[in-house]
Amino acid sequence: METAEKRRFPGVGLRNIKTACSATLCALLYFLLLPDRNPAFACIGAIFGMGANMEHSKLHGGNRLFGTIIGGFLGMGLYRVFLIVYPEGGHHLLLVPLLFIGVVILIILAQIFWVGAVQPGGVVLCLLLFSIGPDNYISYSLNRMFDTGVGVVMSLLINYLLPRERLEGWIEWGRGRWDAISGRGES
Numbered sequence: 045m046e047t048a049e050k051r052r053f054p055g056v057g058l059r060n061i062k063t064a065c066s067a068t069l070c071a072l073l074y075f076l077l078l079p080d081r082n083p084a085f086a087c088i089g090a091i092f093g094m095g096a097n098m099e100h101s102k103l104h105g106g107n108r109l110f111g112t113i114i115g116g117f118l119g120m121g122l123y124r125v126f127l128i129v130y131p132e133g134g135h136h137l138l139l140v141p142l143l144f145i146g147v148v149i150l151i152i153l154a155q156i157f158w159v160g161a162v163q164p165g166g167v168v169l170c171l172l173l174f175s176i177g178p179d180n181y182i183s184y185s186l187n188r189m190f191d192t193g194v195g196v197v198m199s200l201l202i203n204y205l206l207p208r209e210r211l212e213g214w215i216e217w218g219r220g221r222w223d224a225i226s227g228r229g230e231s
Contacts, residue, residue, distance in 0.1 A: 058211050059096055065206075066090040066199045073194070085188055089195020092164075094203065101203040103160065105196035111164025112192040114153050116185035118165070119172030122146050123181045126173070133178035143173055 067087040074083035089112075093105030122142045130136050146169050154161040168188060176184045222228075 058208055059094065062202050062206055062211075063091055063094040063199075066094055066195075066202045069202070070195050070198050073198075081187075081191070083191075085191035086195040086198070089192040090198045091195070093196040093199030095199075097208060098200070098203050101200050105199055106158055107160030108164050109192055109196045110158035111154070111161035111166075112168050113189050114150060114157065114161050115165030115168030116172070116189050118146055118150055118153065119169045120182055120185045122169075123172050123176075123178075127178055131178075135174070139173050143170070146173070 067090040070086040070090045071083045074081055074086060089105070089108055092108040093101055095101035095104045122145070126136075126138055126142055127133060129138055147166060150165050150169060151162055154165060168185070172181055172185060
């Protein structure tokens with residue numbers, strides 16, 4: 045049985061702080077510069093886009109961004125085919141085989157362009173086919189791509205400007221200053 049001494053309560057680490065900063069800066073950017081837009085998908089893109097380092101951020105952010113782009117364009121195309129048959133939209137059985145075809149094409153496109161794009165692309169594809177509707181499917185797709193891009197770029201920027209090595213140096217400097225001020229540094 046595990047003792048209380050062996051259990052470690054999760055702490056707030058550097059990635060935690062950078063992820064929170066990235067998402068918060070996205071929300072602030074939207075409230076200040078784009079007040080008529082909802083920052084939710086930019087914030088989600090920022091959270092998904094943050095990695096332990098720049099390489100991980102490129103990988104995770106790329107998964108999200110390329111998945112959203114592939115799923116968005118693919119979903120727009122398939123929904124357009126659906127609207128040719130059912131111009132009023134709605135929920136019809138035709139959406140089921142379109143989803144099957146869409147997932148097959150999505151996986152092929154992800155293998156060509158960005159392997160990690162399947163899951164986020166599938167989310168956008170499913171939302172477009174089953175939740176958005178004929179009046180909003182194009183604007184939804186384009187807005188989702190834009191907002192996701194803003195969030196991913198914010199995380200890449202934060203990770204570029206605040207790499208772990210730089211932050212650790214600042215933390216050590218701050219600890220040294222604190223120890224000098226508090227008298228802990230004197231022996």
